[in-house]
Amino acid sequence: MSGNQTAARRGLMLVLSSPSGAGKTTISRAVLEAERANGLSLSISATTRAKRPSEMAGVHYHFMSEREFLKKQKAGDFLEWAEVHGNYYATPREEVEQALSEGRDVLFDIDWQGASQIRKAAPEDMVSVFILPPDATSLRERLERRAEDDGATIKRRLTNARTEIAHWGEYDHVIVNHDLEVSVKEVLAILHASRTSAKRQTGLAADVAKIIADLEAME
């Protein structure tokens, strides 16, 4: 999709939300893989929650103490922040702003609270996608397969899933994740389509003015 030279444009924030276990992380990775050459990057959240054995600092999260987190929050360094499952999460503002202004898109893997704050702060820059599980049973099964979560965590995630899912209607797009490959294609289509948005191609007005002037000169 990168063959059409397009007018200068501002990057967009592609926000993916879903309850834990609906496949969001897998979809995010596949979308990033497919679009890295086109400049898509993942927004790395800051968090105060404990690192899981499978996670790397600076790759999955910027892990920090509650004290450091609250200091940054107070300084206005976060685009959004939220408390989830008793921990703090946030999006550092600076790297996102820089990417958007250079025409690069940023992928967000965040919950409804974060999405809601970004929507309020920058509605024009945001394209939001909610990923639904096909049904409740498949959601529970995926959570149970995660060996690193204990029973109490699974139960809490099921309760939180209900809250998260209740916010589906606030999103621009909704995908029901029956088939992972199809879901990835759908998210890619949303990203590609959003890039052709008239209002997002900030260089178009000048390009069109030139075409019109040249046509006039030909008549």
Next chain:
Amino acid sequence: MSGNQTAARRGLMLVLSSPSGAGKTTISRAVLEAERANGLSLSISATTRAKRPSEMAGVHYHFMSEREFLKKQKAGDFLEWAEVHGNYYATPREEVEQALSEGRDVLFDIDWQGASQIRKAAPEDMVSVFILPPDATSLRERLERRAEDDGATIKRRLTNARTEIAHWGEYDHVIVNHDLEVSVKEVLAILHASRTSAKRQTGLAADVAKIIADLEAME
């Protein structure tokens, strides 16, 4: 993209506009070809203009007399109508309404006047795409290659192109047609993305309510 069973949804009107010679007709055909299996059909316009040798009645247009056209127009049988280059054009309402209510999408190859009327009549059902030529020279060259148009027609089409292009900002999406294959992919992405629109998936609310109720029963 048809592998994800999705919730019941209302069809959408995918409107393509461009000046003559920008590649719209070729793009429309390719998009139709790719999406016919998914139920996409072309809205056949009614027109009072003379049939070209390469055209078939009922396939390219519903050709009719001015008298018949004005009678249907008066009866409210048209979704939109316009006078272009001294001829009348319109979209018969009934077949479009039926397709949308059955969840099938309809492709429109119409000018800015028609697009503007559809936008006013049914903004929620419409996704609009404006196709720009890369520059004025390529537009003129494509018009000159059409053997069936004479010099006066080409000159008039160039003048009309300016008027048409001036309306680009009224469209949801704008594609600059540098590369035909890329442009087709972009229109397909817009169609696929539009199908995942939250407000367009009319069956989603009920599906989500069931997931939430089932999750509650599991806790």
